[in-house]
Amino acid sequence: MTSLWLAVVLAAVGCYLLKLAGVSLPESILNHPKVQRVAQFLPVAMLSALVAVELFDGGRRYALDWRILAGVTAGVIALLLRRGFLVVFLVAIGVTALLRLIT
Amino acid sequence: MEEPLPERGVILRAAVGIGLYALAFGASVGAFAVGSGLTVAQTMVLSVVMFTGASQFAFVGVAASGGSPFAALLASLLLGVRNAFYGVPVSEILHPRGLARLWTAHFVIDETTAMAISQSSPRARRYAFWATGLILFSLWQLGNFAGAMVGRAVNPSDIGLDAAAPAVFLALLWPGLRRRAARWVALGGAVVALALVPVAPPGIPVVAAAGVALVAGLLPQREPAEQSEEREVT
Numbered sequence: 316m317t318s319l320w321l322a323v324v325l326a327a328v329g330c331y332l333l334k335l336a337g338v339s340l341p342e343s344i345l346n347h348p349k350v351q352r353v354a355q356f357l358p359v360a361m362l363s364a365l366v367a368v369e370l371f372d373g374g375r376r377y378a379l380d381w382r383i384l385a386g387v388t389a390g391v392i393a394l395l396l397r398r399g400f401l402v403v404f405l406v407a408i409g410v411t412a413l414l415r416l417i418t
Numbered sequence: 419m420e421e422p423l424p425e426r427g428v429i430l431r432a433a434v435g436i437g438l439y440a441l442a443f444g445a446s447v448g449a450f451a452v453g454s455g456l457t458v459a460q461t462m463v464l465s466v467v468m469f470t471g472a473s474q475f476a477f478v479g480v481a482a483s484g485g486s487p488f489a490a491l492l493a494s495l496l497l498g499v500r501n502a503f504y505g506v507p508v509s510e511i512l513h514p515r516g517l518a519r520l521w522t523a524h525f526v527i528d529e530t531t532a533m534a535i536s537q538s539s540p541r542a543r544r545y546a547f548w549a550t551g552l553i554l555f556s557l558w559q560l561g562n563f564a565g566a567m568v569g570r571a572v573n574p575s576d577i578g579l580d581a582a583a584p585a586v587f588l589a590l591l592w593p594g595l596r597r598r599a600a601r602w603v604a605l606g607g608a609v610v611a612l613a614l615v616p617v618a619p620p621g622i623p624v625v626a627a628a629g630v631a632l633v634a635g636l637l638p639q640r641e642p643a644e645q646s647e648e649r650e651v652t
Contacts, residue, residue: 318487318488319456319460319481319487320460321487322477322481322487322488322490322491323456323460323463323464323477323487324463324467325491326464326468326473326477326490326491326494326495327463327464327467327468328467329491329494329495329498330467330468330469330470330473330494330495330498330501331467331468331469331523331524333495333498333499333501333502334470334498334501334502334504334505334523334524334526334527335519335520335523336502336505337501337502337503337504337505337506337508337509337523337526338505338508338509338512338514338519338522338523338526339505339519339523340505340506340509349635349636350506350635351510352634352635352636352639353506353631353632353634353635353636354503354506354507354510354635355507355535355600355635356599356600356603356630356631356632356634356635357500357503357504357506357507357628357631358503358504358507358528358531358532358535358591358594359591359594359595359600359603359604359607359631360603360604360606360607360610360627360628360630360631360634361500361503361528361607361624361625361627361628361631362528362532362587362588362590362591362594362604362607363591363603363604363605363607363608363611363627364607364608364610364611364623364624364626364627365472365528365583365584365587365611365624366584366587366588366591366608367607367608367609367611367612368611368612368615368623368624369583369584369587370584371612371615372615372623374620375615375616375617375620376615376616377612377615377616380580382578382581383580383581383584386578386581386585387581387584387585387588390581390585390588390589391588394588394589394592399431399432399435401434401435401438401439402435403585403586403588403589404435404438404439404442404582404585404586404589406585407578407581407582407584407585407586408442408577408578408579408581408582408585409578410578410581411578411580411581412576412577412578413578415575415576415578
């Protein structure tokens with residue numbers, strides 16, 4: 316087994332075990348009101364961090380592709396217009412692809 | 419017989435939308451992986467067993483940028499830590515017991531968690547989790563495999579797919595932003611992550627954003643009015 320194969324298997328199993336650990340926490344911990352509040356806030360903080368990192372992370376430095384930013388901004392407009400998930404997705408990649416084509 | 423779930427159609431449409439995104443995003447991950455030197459088999463082990471897009475992308479990205487396979491392993495695990503935290507709200511919604519934990523756990527990812535928590539009734543939350551999870555899992559495998567097959571022929575950025583991840587994470591985040599406290603948490607998470615980008619290894623900035631949720635959740639609650647505000651909207 317090459318080291319790449321070993322890393323692939325360990326990473327895949329490790330990511331599964333992290334998910335399993337999350338759903339195996341004792342009920343007494345989960346029912347605590349503060350834990351419930353933390354649980355509600357966690358996806359919000361992390362999804363927001365993912366948006367920021369996807370937009371501005373250039374690999375340990377800041378980078379921004381304005382075409383991606385324009386595409387995501389178009390996606391935000393779609394969200395404000397209460398469009399569905401797929402519309403937001405298609406608008407974002409469509410605008411980005413178009414800008415990349417014409418610039 | 420239970421009466422039909424009123425939100426069923428809305429949830430299914432959203433889940434199919436996420437699935438179609440997963441098909442396209444999965445294809446870009448598969449193409450990226452094979453183009454970066456992983457075999458089709460390795461790509462599919464990541465797709466089926468890891469089954470968490472950001473970690474897969476991080477693994478391939480670090481491996482592709484010359485990082486050691488074990489740096490890639492670490493980056494993917496660090497990004498996967500957030501799925502353990504998602505287990506907290508998911509457990510409250512599904513209450514998995516015994517063996518059910520083993521397969522429920524596999525579907526605890528950004529999209530299923532966000533879809534589940536953004537519903538307004540317990541039944542709708544359970545339905546949203548499984549509808550999103552099963553549709554997304556199927557189309558994710560198909561996408562990864564198709565992408566791996568196409569391999570180097572596809573350049574994801576040519577069709578704008580590099581804008582897909584931020585746009586989709588934002589769309590998933592959107593319903594959660596109706597609460598004022600959540601908007602502050604979202605801002606805090608983004609600021610913490612961005613501040614750490616230049617100094618922390620890949621994956622750490624997103625994991626560190628969990629600290630914002632921890633602090634916000636443990637702070638004494640001082641806005642009783644917010645409860646009624648939330649009920650009004652949902």
